[in-house]
Amino acid sequence: MKKSMLVLSGVLLTTTALAGCGSGKDNAAPGNNAGGAAGSANAPVTIKVQGWYTEPQGNWNATVEAYNKTHPNVKVVYESMSEKGDSQEGMKKLDLLAASGDQMDVVMYSSASDFAQRVGAGILEPLDDYLKKDNVVVKDEYKIDPAVNGKYYALPGKMIEWFVMLNKDKLDAAGLPVPTDWTWDDYAEYAKKLTKGDGPSKTYGSYFHTWKDYAQLLQNNDVDNSYIVKSDGSENIDNPKVRTSLELRNKMENVDKTSVPYYEVVSQKMNYRDVYYGGKSAMLATGNWMVGELALNGKFKTVFAPYPKADAKDPNGYTLVGADFMGVAASSKHKQEAYDFVRWYTTEGIQTQGLFFSGWKKADLNKNVDAILSTGKPEQSALIDKESLLNTLKVNKATKLVIPPTYALQQEKEFLNQVELYLTGKQDLDKTIQTAKTKIEDIKKSNK
Structure with missing residues (x-):
């Protein structure tokens, strides 16, 4: 793992950068790594979703809250890796988290090349056994196929x-x-x-x-x-x-x-x-x-x-085409719970989020557009020509x-x-x- 981390593009290893990410441990909830064992036996486990989106860009707080309401066994928390919503800044901070051993559960990467590099570095958990257990055939369920050498390490989040x-x-x-x-x-x-x-x-x-x-x-x-x-x-x-x-x-x-x-x-x-x-x-x-x-x-x-x-x-x-590649950190102590959230988010969750287009084949395009337009103020959403947008999205291949x-x-x-x-x-x-x-x-x- 130490050797593979060195190939990450200029990501590591300056002491100032490491110091800048040191607050990750301070934000961890007590008992996280023990799955809630420090509290009662039925206490929910906390899993972190880490990406580069700011709250205005991603509406993540409302999204994870929607999941938490129907999944009392977990508490999902979103952490932004970039104050400006910059994906490359976010990638660097995620790499630093992986190197430092801080808690990582659900992680996102913004491009196929970023994603492939982290697979090679051993940061992501293979999902094949989880998918097989749920009878999920990725090619049938999703618009793009993110397999790496025949194995799955992520599912497509927003479809680009x-x-x-x-x-x-x-x-x-x-x-x-x-x-x-x-x-x-x-x-x-x-x-x-x-x-x-x-x-x-x-x-x-x-x-x-x-x-x-x-x-x-x-x-x-x-x-x-x-x-x-x-x-x-x-x-x-x-x-x-x-x-x-x-x-x-x-x-x-x-x-x-x-x-x-x-x-x-x-x-x-x-x-x-x-x-x-x-x-x-x-x-x-x-x-x-x-x-x-x-x-x-x-x-x-x-x-x-x-x-x-x-x-x-x-x-x-x-x-x-592209996607946000959403996977489970290999270091996560709650891999099943993390996978469950990934599967939910990449199917129903994006539509709940109401900001992005889904890579799930069963998503309704018209409802997807309406949900996105409804997130803005009416006077601003009215500035988006819905007819030409739908015509373009429907012709896209x-x-x-x-x-x-x-x-x-x-x-x-x-x-x-x-x-x-x-x-x-x-x-x-x-x-x-x-x-x-x-x-x-x-x-x-x-x-x-």
């Missing part, structure tokens, strides 16, 4: 599908209809028509964030090969769709100047939410978690369009989820390092692709 959000006022001013079936070339043309002004007051048609998803725009909805590496760790960027994606970004950001330039995004530490809410960009390709946030923070009318296609001949609606090898985060980092050099004009595209390809393959070899 991507779409494009558009500022309806800016769309109307440009005389543009709400897209229902479009390509990335169409998107680029929309961005030209939606870009207005110059200098500090300039508003752009588009915004791309620093994540790897925005470096592989046309690859994201490739049905079978939507990730930068294949499941065996071999590179998947010597790929025409990766090349075209980077060419498109460079053209929009540095030639047409219709998308916020990469150097501005990085130098000004832009937050994609603020860019969209502030009207700096008329369009934002993003995930469906934003619907709940719009219901709470919307500033203007937002309409929705499907994720753009690489080619007009491609089928409409394919989108990159998931690409195959790629669970990468445990070292995939290292490969992502090297890929993005090369992408940055390209988008800032420091190297050409051929060198970018070739260098990234070599570095990705080198990481694979070094991890054999």
